[in-house]
Amino acid sequence: MTARDLIPIAVLTLLAALLPLVVTSSPVLNFLVFMLIVALGAQGWNILGGFGGQFSFGHAAFFGTGAYVTAILQLRYGVNAWAGLVLAVAAGAAVGWVIGFLSFRSGLRGSYFALVTLAFAEVFRILANAASFTGGAAGLLIKLDVHPANLQFADRAVFYWLVLALVAAVLLLTRWIQRSRFGAQLVAVRENEDAAKALGVNSLTVKLRAIALSGGVTALSGCLYAQYFLYIDANIAYGSWISVELLLAPIIGGVGTVFGPVVGALTLHGLGEVAKQFAGRIPGIDLIVFGGVLVLAVAFARGGILGLLERLRDRGRGMVTRGPKEVSHAGR
Amino acid sequence: MGRSVQNTAFSRRTVLKAGAAAAAVTTTLPFAVPSILRAQTPVVKIGILQPVTGALAHDGDLGRAGAEMAINEINAAGGIKSLGGAKLEMLFGDARSTPEAGTQEVERMQAEGVSAIVGGFASPICLAASQAAARYDLPYLVDVGVSDQIMARGLTNTFRFSPGFGKVTQVALDNLTALNERAGKPGRTVVLVHEDGLFGSGLAKLLQAELPKRGFEVLETIAHPTPARDMSNVALRIRSLNPDLVIPSNYYGEFVLLARTMQQQRIKPKGIYAILGGAASNGRFVKEFPQAAQNVIDCNHWHDPKNPKALALRKAVEGQGKSFAYNVSLNYSNVLLLADAIERAASTDRKKIIEALNASTFAGHIMPYGPTKFVNGQNEGATPINTQIQGEDIKVIFPDAFAEAKANFPAA
Numbered sequence: 001m002t003a004r005d006l007i008p009i010a011v012l013t014l015l016a017a018l019l020p021l022v023v024t025s026s027p028v029l030n031f032l033v034f035m036l037i038v039a040l041g042a043q044g045w046n047i048l049g050g051f052g053g054q055f056s057f058g059h060a061a062f063f064g065t066g067a068y069v070t071a072i073l074q075l076r077y078g079v080n081a082w083a084g085l086v087l088a089v090a091a092g093a094a095v096g097w098v099i100g101f102l103s104f105r106s107g108l109r110g111s112y113f114a115l116v117t118l119a120f121a122e123v124f125r126i127l128a129n130a131a132s133f134t135g136g137a138a139g140l141l142i143k144l145d146v147h148p149a150n151l152q153f154a155d156r157a158v159f160y161w162l163v164l165a166l167v168a169a170v171l172l173l174t175r176w177i178q179r180s181r182f183g184a185q186l187v188a189v190r191e192n193e194d195a196a197k198a199l200g201v202n203s204l205t206v207k208l209r210a211i212a213l214s215g216g217v218t219a220l221s222g223c224l225y226a227q228y229f230l231y232i233d234a235n236i237a238y239g240s241w242i243s244v245e246l247l248l249a250p251i252i253g254g255v256g257t258v259f260g261p262v263v264g265a266l267t268l269h270g271l272g273e274v275a276k277q278f279a280g281r282i283p284g285i286d287l288i289v290f291g292g293v294l295v296l297a298v299a300f301a302r303g304g305i306l307g308l309l310e311r312l313r314d315r316g317r318g319m320v321t322r323g324p325k326e327v328s329h330a331g332r
Numbered sequence: 333m334g335r336s337v338q339n340t341a342f343s344r345r346t347v348l349k350a351g352a353a354a355a356a357v358t359t360t361l362p363f364a365v366p367s368i369l370r371a372q373t374p375v376v377k378i379g380i381l382q383p384v385t386g387a388l389a390h391d392g393d394l395g396r397a398g399a400e401m402a403i404n405e406i407n408a409a410g411g412i413k414s415l416g417g418a419k420l421e422m423l424f425g426d427a428r429s430t431p432e433a434g435t436q437e438v439e440r441m442q443a444e445g446v447s448a449i450v451g452g453f454a455s456p457i458c459l460a461a462s463q464a465a466a467r468y469d470l471p472y473l474v475d476v477g478v479s480d481q482i483m484a485r486g487l488t489n490t491f492r493f494s495p496g497f498g499k500v501t502q503v504a505l506d507n508l509t510a511l512n513e514r515a516g517k518p519g520r521t522v523v524l525v526h527e528d529g530l531f532g533s534g535l536a537k538l539l540q541a542e543l544p545k546r547g548f549e550v551l552e553t554i555a556h557p558t559p560a561r562d563m564s565n566v567a568l569r570i571r572s573l574n575p576d577l578v579i580p581s582n583y584y585g586e587f588v589l590l591a592r593t594m595q596q597q598r599i600k601p602k603g604i605y606a607i608l609g610g611a612a613s614n615g616r617f618v619k620e621f622p623q624a625a626q627n628v629i630d631c632n633h634w635h636d637p638k639n640p641k642a643l644a645l646r647k648a649v650e651g652q653g654k655s656f657a658y659n660v661s662l663n664y665s666n667v668l669l670l671a672d673a674i675e676r677a678a679s680t681d682r683k684k685i686i687e688a689l690n691a692s693t694f695a696g697h698i699m700p701y702g703p704t705k706f707v708n709g710q711n712e713g714a715t716p717i718n719t720q721i722q723g724e725d726i727k728v729i730f731p732d733a734f735a736e737a738k739a740n741f742p743a744a
Contacts, residue, residue, distance in 0.1 A: 130528065136534070141481050229463075231459045283384040283385045284426075
């Protein structure tokens with residue numbers, strides 16, 4: 001990685017980190033924290049779905065695992081919340097590896113892989129809903145005990161900085177993947193798995209690494225969700241809502257780009273909040289905006305918002321559409 | 333399009349522009365809209381939190397209607413007199429049927445300076461929202477959420493006027509036993525039908541343990557998911573088991589579906605006894621499917637039918653073309669209770685309102701609870717009562733002190 005790779009991440013993180021000093025309003029911070037938690041999980045999805053081309057419809061499996069592991073460790077075994085965070089990430093990665101092993105080894109690709117992940121998430125949801133170990137349908141309530149050692153902060157800004165730091169760390173990780181040999185192999189598998197194999201890429205190993213990383217990052221976001229709202233149940237942790245959230249953000253922002261998931265999460269949730277503010281009396285207006293943005297993005301910005309911006313910039317400079325890239329797009 | 337590894341799809345400048353623009357739009361615009369100043373008449377802002385979009389939208393609508401009616405009534409009667417006739421101003425928040433949306437609305441209400449919040453409806457929303465309010469010592473009145481966890485956290489800002497899960501199930505079992513004995517013990521065998529979520533499975537587990545102690549035999553426990561689109565198999569199973577009693581615990585849609593399927597297949601147990609039934613105390617069910625609804629008994633939140641204020645409220649709600657359900661009376665009563673506390677506190681100071689709630693002996697509500705008495709935030713007098721759908725009406729049948737009609741059990 002060169003300085004050119006790192007500067008955008010550093011500048012954006014720094015700007016975002018300065019926000020709480022300017023905006024002290026709690027609703028804004030609360031909104032940003034939730035948005036960043038979604039963005040973090042979406043970054044996890046993007047590693048597997050964006051760079052690896054393995055579209056998952058069931059990232060709730062990882063999100064929920066992160067949330068449940070940290071909650072159960074704290075409640076049943078008295079493990080410190082920070083240690084719980086680390087173990088939750090490890091558990092998410094492990095679950096990712098196992099799901100990947102079972103499905104990739106069977107050669108599941110494309111929509112078959114998507115359906116299998118969906119099934120895994122649903123199985124987890126039903127199990128978590130039925131087992132007494134997970135609190136069953138009543139869910140788990142992490143004790144409200146505001147202390148930095150418990151990963152609970154009196155000031156929302158501190159939690160915001162923590163999530164922001166983790167989002168920045170994953171931005172760096174994603175940038176590293178993009179520049180690394182592993183990333184090149186991953187993209188090769190995405191574009192044409194058989195060709196990649198012919199070139200000597202061990203596609204199974206590459207995909208397993210990607211799904212483990214992806215699972216770990218998404219579990220981290222689940223863990224932060226549990227730690228922030230202090231209550232989870234099966235439908236929150238393993239519900240299909242979160243799978244959809246994590247999938248939409250990168251698609252809107254730009255699949256397979258470093259900043260796509262963050263831009264997507266910010267756009268979707270940000271526009272929703274704006275709409276709610278201006279049309280507060282009409283319930284559901286933000287959801288209409290949410291749907292509208294989605295339709296527009298799918299119809300007009302096939303590379304997501306970042307892709308659209310790039311095309312607009314190219315047009316502004318009077319550049320002709322780049323041939324080879326269009327070919328690769330059409331081939332997808 | 334640029335997803336290749338070697339050739340980045342975007343330049344630093346693009347990203348900076350995009351990021352800055354998005355950040356500017358989302359962070360400054362929504363919250364910078366200045367609120368309109370209304371300094372002339374003093375107002376007390378009250379946050380009403382209900383899910384009016386998403387899966388619970390119908391319930392949220394009813395809750396809001398109840399709260400709105402109480403606020404209008406108090407304002408029409410001169411507002412809060414100890415604060416110079418200050419009017420109550422409703423600040424409504426859509427909890428969108430999710431805990432995080434509920435939390436976000438609590439933050440907004442806090443920023444707009446509410447004195448207290450009423451509502452939540454579902455337990456997960458109540459849990460998250462009351463916790464968010466606790467950060468600011470903001471009084472929070474749970475309207476319906478029955479989960480025992482809500483009151484077990486020791487939050488000093490959280491109050492629940494209505495009964496919790498433990499209390500409801502205990503009363504439901506006691507009343508069932510009493511009704512059965514009074515009718516000459518026609519009910520001996522039971523089939524439990526429950527949804528596999530929060531209410532259903534917890535309740536089924538408890539009933540499995542408690543019913544045999546009271547002389548009932550549980551033939552089978554049938555679980556189904558929410559939403560369920562078909563109840564034929566459940567109904568067929570019930571037919572083959574032929575129990576005296578069916579005890580369902582599920583939400584509105586599934587309850588209606590089960591009752592209709594049983595009606596179509598002519599399965600007529602001696603009684604359908606719901607506990608916190610999704611539809612058994614809902615006017616819409618009675619109006620839309622009167623035949624399937626006949627004789628269904630429920631043990632649930634319900635207003636005191638002998639209270640003239642309750643009857644007037646019911647008439648007013650039905651006059652608006654809305655169906656009447658317990659959320660209306662609970663939210664109505666909660667707002668009255670809160671207004672009484674603010675009146676006695678003679679202040680919008682949150683600590684004083686909490687103190688006033690703790691000392692509350694409010695009897696001007698419309699529930700069959702008697703004067704309020706809060707112990708660790710829970711109203712000790714709160715209790716569910718039994719209703720039965722008879723004809724085109726929901727009638728209270730037990731306990732006798734509130735009963736409007738005799739129980740039709742075993743069902744003719």
